[in-house]
Amino acid sequence: MNDKKILELFKQGQREKAFSKLYSLYPKIESLILSKGGQKQDASDVFQEALIILNRNLEKADFKLTSSFYTYLYSVSRFIWKDAQNKFLKQELHDLSDTEVEYFHNVLEENKYRLAERAFLQLGNRCQELLRLFYHKAMSFREIAKVMQFKSEKIAKNQKYKCLAKAKDIYQTSKTVQS
Known part of the structure; x- marks a missing residue:
């Protein structure tokens, strides 16, 4: 099956x-x-x-596949492997083409997603629930206070900031450990 047909399957929502x-x-x-x-x-x-x-990337409206799927996956896989092995030389990074820079950037972004997800999963259940209610369900602090049985919306707001601070600390620690 050629790349155009595969891309069409993605556009039609037939990801599997x-x-x-x-x-x-x-x-x-x-x-x-x-x-x-x-x-x-x-x-x-x-x-x-x-x-x-x-x-x-395919979920991003502005993403355009500028190579074949094979070239894309091969390049991204190469960057993932080299990044995992910490085997990039400065000159090698300097010599990357614009397309390769984009692919490498995608790998680095995925690493950030993974670290953020790991930080979120290390939070307690209450923090996870509070952040889900706020960010995914777009609930107000008043609604969150009611659902989570806080005495006031101000407490809900303070708890959200404490949870975010804890997540950021975990993220930064993971980032430092990974480097």
Whole structure:
């Protein structure tokens, strides 16, 4: 199946079909990772992460695929693997094409998403619930106070800021540990 048909499947909301077509590219990505010293499990993990990055980008209205899916997934997979191995040389980064810079940026963004998600999951249940109510359900502090049985909306607001501060601390700590 060619790239235009796969892209059309994504646009039609048939993501499962599109992804099943993209899995035909996995053996090439596996070969790449194995040739760089990785194991089959590493290749599987890298390919999954590349697909997640592709999916996030396809959801953006301004994203345009400027290469084939194979080229995109190969490049992103290469960056994921090199980033995981901390094997980037300054000159190598300097010599990247504009497209490669974009792909590398996608990998770095995905790392940020993962760290933020990890920070959120390390919060207590009450903090998670409060942040979900505020950000996902767009509830007012008055509504949150009622649902979570706080004495006032001011307490709900203070708790939200404490939860965010805790999440930011976890995020920064994870970021420092990862570097």
